Amino acid sequence: MAESDVQVAVTPYDLVGRADVVRRIVDRFYDLMDEEGFAELRALHAPDLAPMRDSLTGFLIAWLGGPRDWFTRNPGKCVMSLHSKIAVTQQTARQWCDAMRLAIAEFVPDQDFGAKMADALEGMARGMVRG
């Protein structure tokens, strides 16, 4: 078999740049929350964002097809149900999506892929809006 026939599975996790890049995206995302334009979103969160930085990083790594540690650590935890207890409005969902899109654009090397990733997350975020 010629070397070119070998199929190498490339996951979205690889395209993003793996764990280091996911962590950078999440850190930027939560840093943006302290900037102008995201006050309502920030107000929904606890003062200490450190546990959320770890949790969202772990979730996104698994969601992108990387190591599934977040799901192993949180058996039965569903990210959609988790948000049913949070009063997510159109406004806070918009802020979440805008901050995430900016953070992704800053760190994901393939801009087309980054835009698709932001679109997919926006779909999830829309499903979390209540009322």
Ligand code: HEM
């Ligand atoms: C629709 C807009 C969204 C809003 C307003 C929102 C808001 C929140 C809030 C307030 C928390 C709890 C923070 C705290 O206790 O300090 C949280 C946790 C979390 N959110 Fe969201 N969120 C949104 C969308 C998303 C989306 C689309 C995802 C998935 C990609 C996500 C993933 C998570 C994760 C993994 C946690 C941590 C859960 C835990 O470890 O307990 N969120 N979110």
